[in-house]
Amino acid sequence: MTVLADDPTAAAILAAASCYPVPPVGRSPAIDAVRASRTSQCLAVGRDGVMLIVRRPWLELDIPVTPPFPAYLPYGSVGERRAELRCGLMPRELLGRILDHFRAALPNEAAAFVLWNENERSFSIHYPQIDDATPSRVTYRSPILAPDQHLICDIHSHAHGAAFFSATDDADDAHSTKIALVLGRLGQPEGPAIASRLCAGGMFLPLPRSPFSGDDDAA
Known part of the structure; x- marks a missing residue:
């Protein structure tokens, strides 16, 4: 077997982030195993570019991370993107409860998480410990999860302000796999405003639709 790195730490990192070529015919057992897994991820390299494949108990994501290569590669196609x-979908009533909680916290910002219990296949809200909250900032702690719990959605408010992701949000979300939402213009007639994205592989991906049942569009 080819050794990819002589440093043990580097070898462990490469093993956790495997990269597989797509065969020109037939299937790749390695890529198929990642796609069928409960928790795994890899990069698939095909003639049409590189695709990040992520599997979590709650998520199936195949997303291109490069355009097609200009050079000829004797590989197959990475396939279609999917999420x-x-x-x-998260129950719509959870969003209503979170909005009520955020409005009660005005004029300060607030935060909430949506968790999913894999064994019970049920959703719940976790309101985190708030270290600091003002009308323009909130700092809070992620929950400690039980083995069967998963953090699906990280939500915070911008109180009366616009809904957008700040540079601080980008830094906080860079190494997470989760849905992130910012709710703004709370308590205003035209509100609320919602900004949404899927965080995975260091990328921030637009949501094709709302992650809540009963909504058609993502903000």
């Missing part, structure tokens, strides 16, 4: 919630 599916294995856990299903």
Whole structure:
């Protein structure tokens, strides 16, 4: 077997972020195993570029990370992009409860998480410990999860301000796999405003639709 790195730490990192070529015919057992897994990820290299494949108990994501290569590669296609919630859409009523909580916290910002219990296949809200909250900033702590719990959605408010992701949000979300939402213009007639994205592989991906049941569009 080819050794990819002589440093043990580097070898462990490469093993956790495997990269597989797509065969020109037939299937790749290695890529198929990642796609069928409960928790795994890899990069698939094809003639049409590189695709990040991410699997979590709650998420199936196949997303291109490069354009097609200009050079000829004797590989197959990486396939179509896809993003599916294995856990299903979050119940709309959870968003209503979170909005009520955020409005009660005005004029300060606030935060909430949506968790999913894999064994019970049920969703719940976790309101985190708030270290500091003002009308323009909130700092809070991620929950300590039980083995069967998964953090699906990280939500915070911008109180009366616009809904957008700040540079601080980008830094906080860079190494997470989760849905992130910012809710703004709370308590205003035209509100609320919602900014949304899927965080995975260091990328911030637009949501094709709302992650909540009963909504058609993502903000």
